[in-house]
Amino acid sequence: xxxxxxxxxxxxxxxxxxxxxxxxxxxxxxxxxxxxxxxxxxxxxxxxxxxxxxxxxxxxxxxxxxxxxxxxxxxxxxxxxxxxxx
Numbered sequence: 001x002x003x004x005x006x007x008x009x010x011x012x013x014x015x016x017x018x019x020x021x022x023x024x025x026x027x028x029x030x031x032x033x034x035x036x037x038x039x040x041x042x043x044x045x046x047x048x049x050x051x052x053x054x055x056x057x058x059x060x061x062x063x064x065x066x067x068x069x070x071x072x073x074x075x076x077x078x079x080x081x082x083x084x085x086x
Contacts, residue, residue, distance in 0.1 A: 005065050010036060014069055021073040024085045034067045035059050 004010055013036060020027045031037070032055040039045045045052050060067075077083040 004036075004063060005069075010066065014066065017070065018073060021070070021077060022083065024083060027077075029070070031055060034070050035063045036066060 005014075013033070017029060017033060020029065035055060035057070036059075037055055039048070039052050042048050042052050
């Protein structure tokens with residue numbers, strides 16, 4: 001299960017969202033980032049089918065290490081005031 005974290009694309013996603021979650025202010029994470037949602041290269045999927053836009057919850061167990069990473073960063077944000085701007 002931990003092999004998902006060895007993928008270079010996954011590492012880039014974790015780095016990008018890690019920056020977002022450790023920056024001051026309100027973080028914005030797109031729906032499905034926790035299960036490494038892909039739109040298969042469709043950059044403007046507004047009119048695309050559900051097969052492109054859906055979140056594949058069946059893959060949730062496969063990406064548990066990714067979700068745990070995000071949970072840890074969210075917990076870190078909650079514990080330290082430095083991540084929240086007044």
